Amino acid sequence: MIIANQQIDSARNGHIVRVATDSGELVILSAELYDRIARVISDDPREAYQSILSAWDAAGSAEDATVYQDLA
Numbered sequence: 001m002i003i004a005n006q007q008i009d010s011a012r013n014g015h016i017v018r019v020a021t022d023s024g025e026l027v028i029l030s031a032e033l034y035d036r037i038a039r040v041i042s043d044d045p046r047e048a049y050q051s052i053l054s055a056w057d058a059a060g061s062a063e064d065a066t067v068y069q070d071l072a
Contacts, residue, residue, distance in 0.1 A: 003028065 007017045007028065017028040029037075040052070 001021050011017050011028045011030055014033055019026045019028060
């Protein structure tokens with residue numbers, strides 16, 4: 001498998017790059033992005049709470065955030 005410099009640059013800039021191999025498809029992403037994703041999908045949902053709430057606040061209404069907090 002050969003990864004082009006353009007693909008590496010794209011991953012460095014925060015994009016997820018899909019690469020096809022003989023055995024399937026892989027993704028390449030920066031370590032920073034991987035760490036952020038890993039925190040969100042950790043086994044302990046309490047660790048993901050703030051990230052989920054922040055994303056919800058950014059995409060939803062204040063009422064959505066209040067309902068979510070009431071459920072937690």
